[in-house]
Amino acid sequence: MEKLAHHARLEWDGSTGDGYRVYPREHTATAPPAQASLRLSADPHFRGDGSLLNPEQLVVLAASSCQMLSFLALAARKHVTVTRYTDDATGYLSEDLRKASIELIELRPTIHVAQGTDEAFIHDLVEQGHEECYIANSLRSTITITPTIVVAP
Structure with a gap:
């Protein structure tokens, strides 16, 4: 019996070269075949954007x-x-x-x-x-x- 699979894709662009304090935490998540896309970030405690889901x-x-x-x-x-x-x-x-x-x-x-x-x-x-x-x-x-x-x- 074949296992039911769920797929997800994350995309992030930026640079961690300037250190922990300044790299961007925002990223995008999708889960085909669903058409919805989520903008995500880290929790504000970890320097993320509190207006986005984490x-x-x-x-x-x-x-x-x-x-x-x-x-x-x-x-x-x-x-x-x-x-x-x-x-x-x-x-x-x-x-x-x-x-x-x-x-x-x-x-x-x-x-x-x-x-x-x-x-x-x-x-x-x-x-x-x-x-x-x-x-x-x-x-x-x-x-x-x-x-x-x-x-x-």
Whole structure:
């Protein structure tokens, strides 16, 4: 069986010849066949442009997006009516920059469901979604999920 592959391309131009303080951090990322292009930079802590996304944010976004997509797939298969899903996710870098990592990712989804939906079942689907999430399974970061379930009146 052939492995499913995902391709990405980065492009950077500049010069590091004048040292760490002045080389440009901005770069462009694409992932064919998607047509979207992202302008990225380093985190401002590492002399990047805070108005652009950075790799650390992309990891947090990937974990959040994958969790949502895994959960929604499970809900759809169980014919559970989910009408809205938002997540305010946060990633925390390690303090030891010699072994730099995103140690913890906190996902805090708010999930709106139809009237009469069993909240405990939604919590079970959130946990199952986490267990099936490719990104969560690929990271060594601790990922916590604290969902808020909103049942329609």
